[in-house]
Amino acid sequence: MWKTKITELLQINYPIIQAPMAGGPTTSELAAAVSNAGGLGMIGAGYMNPEQIHKQIREIRDLTDKPFGINLFVPSSYKASQEELEIGIRHARDIASKLGKSFDYADFPDYEGDYNVFNEQLQVVKEEGVAVCSFTFGLPSKESIQDLKELGIIVIGTATTVDEALLNEEAGMDAVTVQGSEAGGHRGAFKPEAPESLIGSMSLIPQASDSVQLPVIAAGGIMDGRGLLAARILGAEGVQMGTAFLTTKESGAQQVYKEKLLSSTETQSVLTRSFSGKLARGIENEFIRRSRDIENSLPPYPIQNTLTKGIRKLAGEQKNPEYLSLWSGQSVRLARKLTASELMEKIIKEAEKAANLIK
């Protein structure tokens, strides 16, 4: 039951990948615990600089000799109108004032800068020879993919539609993660024709699996052994779980965030563009409600993300969940307070139990 194309490809015991959640949750302890338990731990390195990446890879290597992976954000061009910038800055100032602080908004990331960061991140991945490198928000160049593969690094892309899965295959990826509409955090959509593709996992997994030769990893709404087994039956060779690992002891998510997840329901998990300029799913709070009317007039990612960074940091310091980005999938009622290895063990037992049920 546990031998799949993904366990073979990644050389792991169970086809369970801990989602690479950028911005803090994926501590070295979390990634190492998942890998030690037979899954694949991942570093969400999208917002990290080369030094931070080097450091975390070495920390994880001190904690496990099992394979683990890293995820990078593929940059793409963006442009904000003067009006969007003004709306974004006014809104950020307004919200910051509610937290008793004023911010200066002079520096915006620029396109070239993004590409430089991405190339530096890639360089670290190659230097360190990380076992697995996955990508979100687009496809790196075919040359970059080939470079990684020649170093024996497994490359995995992200897709939200069948067409995006096919583009990942064409680009030379070793596997593709298909992100159902249930998934927490940022939407990985990158095809301009379907920027808001919200395909449920029950539809996306079988249609993607039928359409590509690549092994498919299912993400979105999977929190336990039932979800894992259901995804396998629908055609996935493995699963990627984010929200499920957010509430584990080792996760770097803040305590107030973990508590919010453990007491939320599926209808509280909503889509918003307000934190980063890119569509993402999280628990509704004051920040989201206050941004509702203008969220489609805000600057695009990553400009809006930069604008709200100080606010989110401050809310964290103040332990105020109302102004944090509380990324969460739609299966949040199934979140559990466990260690990562306890969670892995439970998922495996639940899947085995569910398999017996339908014999």
Add this chain to the structure above:
Amino acid sequence: MWKTKITELLQINYPIIQAPMAGGPTTSELAAAVSNAGGLGMIGAGYMNPEQIHKQIREIRDLTDKPFGINLFVPSSYKASQEELEIGIRHARDIASKLGKSFDYADFPDYEGDYNVFNEQLQVVKEEGVAVCSFTFGLPSKESIQDLKELGIIVIGTATTVDEALLNEEAGMDAVTVQGSEAGGHRGAFKPEAPESLIGSMSLIPQASDSVQLPVIAAGGIMDGRGLLAARILGAEGVQMGTAFLTTKESGAQQVYKEKLLSSTETQSVLTRSFSGKLARGIENEFIRRSRDIENSLPPYPIQNTLTKGIRKLAGEQKNPEYLSLWSGQSVRLARKLTASELMEKIIKEAEKAANLIK
């Protein structure tokens, strides 16, 4: 593998319910074929008058001695502003003119009328002693539910969230259909707090199953044996399939509609309020695109539905899929051109094959 709480409750061989798609697709031939093949055929009677319902029940009884069911729409109060009515009428006239016709828009359904129709429909169900009666768009009174149950009629409600599932349980339903965001046709949401609840099946099925004692029937994105088995593993005792049966030989869907389904993809299945005033999922066409900018200013259901009825009828006569409501779920790539009994047989074989896969 095939004995579930739903097969026992409904006295059928396989836990497969053909969705009661109102407006034409659920012919007597389709419902009877599904019941004869061991599933539960259903009449989508939401828009039918008592005579039509009597007639169809008798037709099906000539074709099968197996149980079958019927679905009714629970009315609720509604009110359109003068502005909404004007926008709706102007838009309907504009679209009708593209089809070379002008319509008169004098008569609107009224609240009392809706309740009278519903009570008459219920009366027929009781007189005929239909085996199963399901409800969409809300809950009938507890008295109505008790009346049906006393006559031995199995009652099934519809929910799009855990809270709605709990309300169905509280109302005394025998089972509840949980409609994932992948589902084609109208959203069955009825709780005013979450009017657009779009929970994916991968999230809705386990969370609803964990929360109610009632047997859960999963709907949304399920097209084959893989979907059936995955839903079972997630906690459902049965499945309801709509789009899968739309393209069968016996379905009353028009030929142009069937052909459109057989050539569409998951991203072409979009949400729209434009046909009826109520959110629904179907294949994007000219009608939807032309309504995009104003769809939130149109009158509510069922007024908008009445306004566009003539247009849809005319488009059907002209075999023009661009102005028909092409309801479809997100798994439309999996649609097949088969007879209903061939489809049933395939689903069962696929589920058995998928069960072997994970042994």
